[in-house]
Structure formats: structure tokens, C-alpha cells
Amino acid sequence: MPGTTGMAGMAGTAGVGAPRRLFLLLLAASCLFAFAALYAQIPGLYGDEGIAPVSRLLADSDRPVLEQLQANPTLLLLGPHLGLAPQQVMELLCLLGALLAFGAVVWERLRSGLVFLILWVLNLSLHQAGQGFLHCKWDHLLLEAGFLAVLVAPFLCGGSASQHHDRVTFWLTRWLLFRATFGGGVAKLALGDSDWWNLSALSRYFEGQPSPTPLSWYCHHLPDWLLKLGVVVQLEAEIVVPFLFFAPIRCLRLSAFYVQVLLQICSFLTGNHGLLNLLTAALCLSLLDSDHVGFWLGHKKKRRSRTWTQAAASLLPLLFAAAVWAVVVLSAVQLFRLRVDWDGKTVSSKTIFTQQEFQGVLKAVATPSIWLAVLSLTWEVVSALLGSVCVRGTFAKLSSLVQSLIFSSVAVALFALSVVPYMAVDSSSSRKIFPEVQKAYSAVQNYRLVNSYGLESNAFWDDGRPEIIIEGSVDNTTWTEIDFLYKIGNENVAPPFMGPYLPRLDWWMWQAAHAPRDRSPWFTVLVLRLLQGRRDVVHLLQMDEGRYPFHQSPPRFIRAKLYRYHFTQRRADGTESPQWWTRRYVDDFYPTVHFTSPDLQRMLTQQGLTAELLTPPTPDSPIGQALALARNHISALSGPLLLLALAATAASIHLIGAAFGHRARSAPTDPRGRKTKDGQQTSDRQRSRKENQEERMQESERSPRKRRK
Numbered sequence: 001m002p003g004t005t006g007m008a009g010m011a012g013t014a015g016v017g018a019p020r021r022l023f024l025l026l027l028a029a030s031c032l033f034a035f036a037a038l039y040a041q042i043p044g045l046y047g048d049e050g051i052a053p054v055s056r057l058l059a060d061s062d063r064p065v066l067e068q069l070q071a072n073p074t075l076l077l078l079g080p081h082l083g084l085a086p087q088q089v090m091e092l093l094c095l096l097g098a099l100l101a102f103g104a105v106v107w108e109r110l111r112s113g114l115v116f117l118i119l120w121v122l123n124l125s126l127h128q129a130g131q132g133f134l135h136c137k138w139d140h141l142l143l144e145a146g147f148l149a150v151l152v153a154p155f156l157c158g159g160s161a162s163q164h165h166d167r168v169t170f171w172l173t174r175w176l177l178f179r180a181t182f183g184g185g186v187a188k189l190a191l192g193d194s195d196w197w198n199l200s201a202l203s204r205y206f207e208g209q210p211s212p213t214p215l216s217w218y219c220h221h222l223p224d225w226l227l228k229l230g231v232v233v234q235l236e237a238e239i240v241v242p243f244l245f246f247a248p249i250r251c252l253r254l255s256a257f258y259v260q261v262l263l264q265i266c267s268f269l270t271g272n273h274g275l276l277n278l279l280t281a282a283l284c285l286s287l288l289d290s291d292h293v294g295f296w297l298g299h300k301k302k303r304r305s306r307t308w309t310q311a312a313a314s315l316l317p318l319l320f321a322a323a324v325w326a327v328v329v330l331s332a333v334q335l336f337r338l339r340v341d342w343d344g345k346t347v348s349s350k351t352i353f354t355q356q357e358f359q360g361v362l363k364a365v366a367t368p369s370i371w372l373a374v375l376s377l378t379w380e381v382v383s384a385l386l387g388s389v390c391v392r393g394t395f396a397k398l399s400s401l402v403q404s405l406i407f408s409s410v411a412v413a414l415f416a417l418s419v420v421p422y423m424a425v426d427s428s429s430s431r432k433i434f435p436e437v438q439k440a441y442s443a444v445q446n447y448r449l450v451n452s453y454g455l456e457s458n459a460f461w462d463d464g465r466p467e468i469i470i471e472g473s474v475d476n477t478t479w480t481e482i483d484f485l486y487k488i489g490n491e492n493v494a495p496p497f498m499g500p501y502l503p504r505l506d507w508w509m510w511q512a513a514h515a516p517r518d519r520s521p522w523f524t525v526l527v528l529r530l531l532q533g534r535r536d537v538v539h540l541l542q543m544d545e546g547r548y549p550f551h552q553s554p555p556r557f558i559r560a561k562l563y564r565y566h567f568t569q570r571r572a573d574g575t576e577s578p579q580w581w582t583r584r585y586v587d588d589f590y591p592t593v594h595f596t597s598p599d600l601q602r603m604l605t606q607q608g609l610t611a612e613l614l615t616p617p618t619p620d621s622p623i624g625q626a627l628a629l630a631r632n633h634i635s636a637l638s639g640p641l642l643l644l645a646l647a648a649t650a651a652s653i654h655l656i657g658a659a660f661g662h663r664a665r666s667a668p669t670d671p672r673g674r675k676t677k678d679g680q681q682t683s684d685r686q687r688s689r690k691e692n693q694e695e696r697m698q699e700s701e702r703s704p705r706k707r708r709k
Contacts, residue, residue, distance in 0.1 A: 030145075074125040120150060136274065197355070232349055377411065480555075524600070539635075
């Protein structure tokens with residue numbers, strides 16, 4: 001019919017099968033990296049000789065197991081019934097999760113809702129027992145995205161690859177992307193951080209972020225005008241562009257996708273943010289459709305002849321999208337007073353609106369943004385229901401309609417729950433939320449189904465990044481610095497690049513440097529373990545014992561100092577400095593203590609600990625012996641190397657499978673479709689029937705109108 005192409009472009013109803021499969025693949029990879037990275041750090045963090053022994057958190061209780069699970073939903077409570085110590089249960093959960101996630105990465109049939117449900121339960125159990133070390137932004141994002149994958153994926157292994165309700169469940173990932181991106185952008189200005197308001201944040205960000213990379217040094221020395229322009233681009237990309245996620249025009253969503261992915265690539269190259277970039281990139285796939293993914297893969301669509309009216313109608317979405325982006329660019333020019341200095345070849349920028357004006361605009365758009373999402377979700381629900389009605393066959397039609405109704409109801413319920421944390425961007429609007437929704441959110445809050453994002457402070461220090469340097473001594477006279485493998489310390493060592501790996505202790509050392517000592521009670525336990533020379537804790541600092549200055553005998557005295565670090569400056573002749581950092585002493589962070597010092601005893605007593613190491617006996621069960629054997633084989637690998645080995649293995653399996661699959665597809669067949677000498681498995685008739693079925697499914701998704709039989 002005339003105008004069909006234009007309507008498809010406006011409605012954006014192309015299939016989501018291909019981006020959905022990519023999303024599930026990236027999420028399975030994220031789960032694999034998360035479980036493997038945590039497994040490498042369990043002995044030093046949560047072992048009985050670690051910094052935060054998990055056995056202390058899971059003390060014996062007389063309450064029934066179900067009541068304990070309700071208050072603290074973690075499978076670690078089942079350890080005594082399995083004859084395993086808490087540390088062994090954590091290792092078992094990590095190994096099971098990593099094994100299952102690896103299978104989902106290399107085999108598509110395992111990317112099912114049932115598998116992702118198991119992964120989510122394992123991840124939630126570890127998160128509940130992980131205490132503060134597992135309460136980072138990407139931990140919450142992985143939990144919420146993992147639960148959405150249960151709804152997005154086919155529930156059973158090898159289930160149907162495409163259903164009409166997929167658009168509804170996949171839309172939830174787009175809503176999560178909006179909340180995470182918009183929340184992070186709003187927090188930069190709503191909290192009143194001067195660095196973001198005067199557009200100088202990037203001039204301090206690359207130096208003061210938790211874990212910079214070697215590229216951070218070069219980005220830090222970019223011209224000030226370019227760094228300010230980068231702040232403007234980031235604020236626009238995180239506050240304005242997210243509203244294009246719900247645009248009814250396909251090219252607007254595609255352009256928003258590339259903006260967000262480019263932002264994540266830059267963030268990945270200039271900072272070690274754990275799984276945050278990979279998870280966000282996976283969520284960005286919700287802005288795509290199967291046709292665009294097919295374009296990436298070089299799949300050419302059949303060209304259909306179009307009249308001049310159809311060709312003209314297809315240009316209307318492009319013209320409207322160009323107008324929208326023109327408005328976005330002009331708003332940035334006006335709000336940040338962007339002016340080009342052609343003579344100096346620079347761009348000046350300045351924020352011309354106040355925080356009160358920003359709060360007023362935020363209050364004005366908070367509620368309408370909810371209604372914008374409601375309209376977008378309603379469109380997806382109606383399209384799914386109409387598509388189910390168009391299915392041929394009475395039983396198939398009824399089954400598809402029931403599934404669409406069930407998944408749409410679940411999507412609406414999750415959307416309603418997510419409104420509660422989302423409205424934290426404007427506290428005055430939170431009173432408009434129905435009390436029943438707030439009660440339901442409180443009831444499921446422990447399960448991390450929905451979370452708040454971007455509400456933490458984004459301020460940076462004017463006088464350099466604070467770093468805690470631990471020193472040890474044998475005689476209380478000669479002191480030696482104890483370097484960490486990943487944390488900033490030695491001025492001559494380049495910042496590391498760790499990819500998706502996140503060293504939890506190094507991250508929390510950075511957090512502790514920004515707060516008073518009493519807010520980091522775990523630091524006293526770290527000092528105690530170093531005085532005791534506990535090998536598992538030492539491995540969190542250095543994998544190579546030869547690089548640990550006290551590998552022969554533990555230090556008798558420990559102290560910690562606070563320094564301010566700055567990137568070195570470029571030399572006058574333009575050459576680079578042999579050093580990466582300069583630093584200056586600020587204050588003592590931790591007093592000099594020894595194993596029996598009164599200060600150490602007092603601080604341990606405040607936490608209910610003693611200097612004597614009380615290690616409960618470890619059950620010697622067959623599972624425990626298997627866990628010990630696995631630990632002995634993996635303990636020699638560092639965290640980043642372990643993740644790299646897993647990624648390389650999975651990539652190799654995919655390449656081998658693709659090579660054999662291409663060979664099988666290119667093998668000839670006889671006219672009757674029998675297998676030839678080259679091992680062809682599928683006849684031309686079967687392949688043609690499969691392609692026709694896929695084409696009919698795509699046509700059904702593109703048009704909600706019922707086809708004539």
C-alpha cells in the first residue's frame with residue numbers, strides 16, 4: 001500500500017530479534033566477567049582470614065531458614081545444610097555462575113529465561129553477602145538488567161526465537177537505559193558540583209577518577225577549551241539525548257544509539273569502570289532493530305519499487321530528525337554560550353543558567369517524562385496484542401495472545417515499581433506516586449529488581465587526587481611503601497588498564513581516601529591481616545610475592561599516610577616526562593600500630609574483633625575438596641588475565657563454530673536434498689521454507705493490521 005515504507009519508518013516497528021540476541025550475549029558475557037572477577041578475590045575479601053569474613057555476616061540463627069531468606073535473600077544460608085563453610089559456598093556460587101554464563105556465551109540455546117533466572121539468583125545471593133564491597137553502581141545495574149533478561153529471553157532452552165511480546169519486554173531495557181543515563185546526567189548538575197557548572201570537570205576527572213588508564217594522562221593535557229566542550233557534549237548526551245530513546249522516528253533512535261555508544265567507548269578507554277561500559281552498551285542495543293543489525297552484517301534487503309509519493313514520504317522522517325538534532329545543537333549553543341574563535345581556533349563555553357532554573361526545568365520535565373514512557377510502552381503493548389491477533393491458527397493465536405497479555409502485565413508492573421526510584425531526581429514529584437506502588441517497591445527492595453542511578457556526588461578535588469599509601473617496617477625506623485597492583489602509588493608506574501575487571505579493595509581504598517577514617521572500619525582489619533602476613537590478603541595487593549616487600553616475614557609495624565597526586569606536566573620542549581605522577585604529603589591517615597598496640601586493640605574491639613586470628617574449621621566434604629582443587633589451579637592467574645583467558649576462549653569457540661557453519665552452508669546438495677559428501681545437513685527446500693517463515697514473521701511485526709487469508 002502507498003505510504004507503507006514511511007509509516008514503518010515513523011512507527012519503528014521493525015523486528016527486535018537480532019538486537020535482542022546481541023543483548024543477551026553481552027549480558028551473559030557481563031555475568032561471566034562478574035562471577036570470575038569476584039571468584040578471584042573471595043579468599044582475600046571474604047575468607048575467614050580475609051578483610052570482611054562472610055562467616056561473621058552469616059552468624060548462626062535460631063530462626064527458620066525461610067525467615068532468614070526473607071530477611072536476607074542469599075543462598076549462602078544453605079551452606080550448613082550442604083556441609084560447606086560460607087567462603088566455600090561463595091566460591092561454589094561463583095563457579096556455577098561462571099560455568100553457566102560461559103555456556104550461555106558460547107551456545108545460544110542456553111541464553112534462556114531459565115538460565116538467566118539462575119544467574120540472577122546466584123548474583124543476588126553474592127550481592128547480599130558481599131557487604132559494601134559489592135554495592136557499586138554496576139553491581140545494581142547488573143542485577144536489574146539480569147532480571148530483565150529473564151523476561152527478554154525465551155524461557156526454556158531452545159525455545160521459540162521470536163515472539164510478539166518480545167517488543168514489550170525488550171522495551172524495559174530501553175527504560176532502564178534511560179533511567180541510568182538521565183539519572184547520571186542530572187546528578188552532575190542537581191547536586192551543585194561546581195566542577196560541572198563551570199565546565200571544568202574533565203580537567204580534573206581524568207586525574208581524579210577512581211582508576212585512570214594510561215590514556216587518561218594524554219586526555220588530561222588536552223586544551224582547556226576542548227575539555228570544556230567535552231563537558232558540554234557529555235551533559236547534552238546524558239540529559240537531552242535520552243529523551244530521543246522514545247522517539248517514534250527510527251533514525252532518531254539510531255542516532256541516539258551511536259551517541260551513547262561513542263560516549264561509552266571514550267569512557268572505557270580513559271577509565272577502568274568495571275562492567276559499567278559493557279552493561280550500558282548492552283542496554284543501548286534496545287534502540288536498534290533487526291534491519292539495522294542486518295545492515296552491520298552485510299545482509300542486503302530486497303529493493304522494492306516505490307512511487308515518487310512513497311519516496312517523498314520516506315524523506316519526511318529524515319527531515320524531522322534533522323530538525324530535532326538542529327534543536328539539540330542550538331540548545332547547547334544557547335545554554336552554554338558556545339562561541340567559535342576562528343582566529344585562535346578555539347571554542348569558548350560558559351553555563352548561562354542557574355541551579356534554581358535547572359531545578360525548575362527538572363521539576364517540569366520529571367512527570368512528563370513518565371508519561372512519555374507510558375505512551376511508548378502503550379504503543380509496544382498494543383502492537384504486541386494486535387500482532388498476536390494476526391497469527392494464523394486458532395491455537396497459535398490464543399497462545400500468542402495469552403503470552404502477550406502476561407508479559408505486558410509484568411512489564412507494566414515493573415515499570416510502575418521503577419517509577420519510585422526514578423522520581424528521586426525530583427523529590428517534590430515523588431509525592432504523586434500512588435501509596436500502593438511505594439509499598440510494593442518497599443516489599444521487593446531487597447531483591448534489587450529496580451534501583452536508583454546517578455544520585456552519588458560527582459565532585460573532584462581541586463588539589464589533586466587523594467591516595468592512601470600503606471607503609472610497613474620491621475624496626476619502626478626504616479619504612480617501606482607497600483604498593484598495590486592496580487591502585488595508584490608509585491609515581492613512576494603507569495596507570496593500569498584492566499578492562500571489565502574491578503579490584504574491589506583498590507576501589508574501596510580510593511573511596512576511603514575521600515572520607516574520614518572512621519567511615520572505613522574494614523581498613524583496620526586490612527592492617528591486622530598485613531601484620532599477620534595473611535597470604536590471601538597479600539594477593540589482593542600483589543600477585544607476585546617477590547614484589548611484596550615483606551614476602552619473607554610480615555612487617556612488625558604498619559602505618560598509612562595520605563598524599564595528593566597530580567599527573568606530571570609536559571616538558572617545555574614538548575617531550576613526555578619519565579614519571580606519570582607527582583605527589584605531596586598531606587597528613588597521617590592511620591597511626592603507627594603493631595600487633596599488640598593499644599590503638600589497634602581498641603579499634604578492633606569497636607568492631608567486635610580481636611587481634612587473635614580465630615579461624616573456624618573448614619568442612620572437609622567432597623565438594624570442599626573439589627573447590628580447593630579448583631582454587632589451586634586458578635589462583636596463579638591475576639584477575640585481568642583470568643578474564644582475558646575466558647574471553648579469548650569464548651571468542652575462539654565462536655570463530656571455530658562460524659568457520660564450520662560457513663563450510664556446512666557452502667556444501668552442495670543433490671536435487672532431492674540429501675546430504676552430500678561435504679556433509680550438508682539442510683536441503684534447499686527446508687532452507688527456503690525457513691526463510692519464508694522468517695519473512696512472514698517480520699511482515700507480521702511490521703504491520704499490526706490483520707493480513708487477509
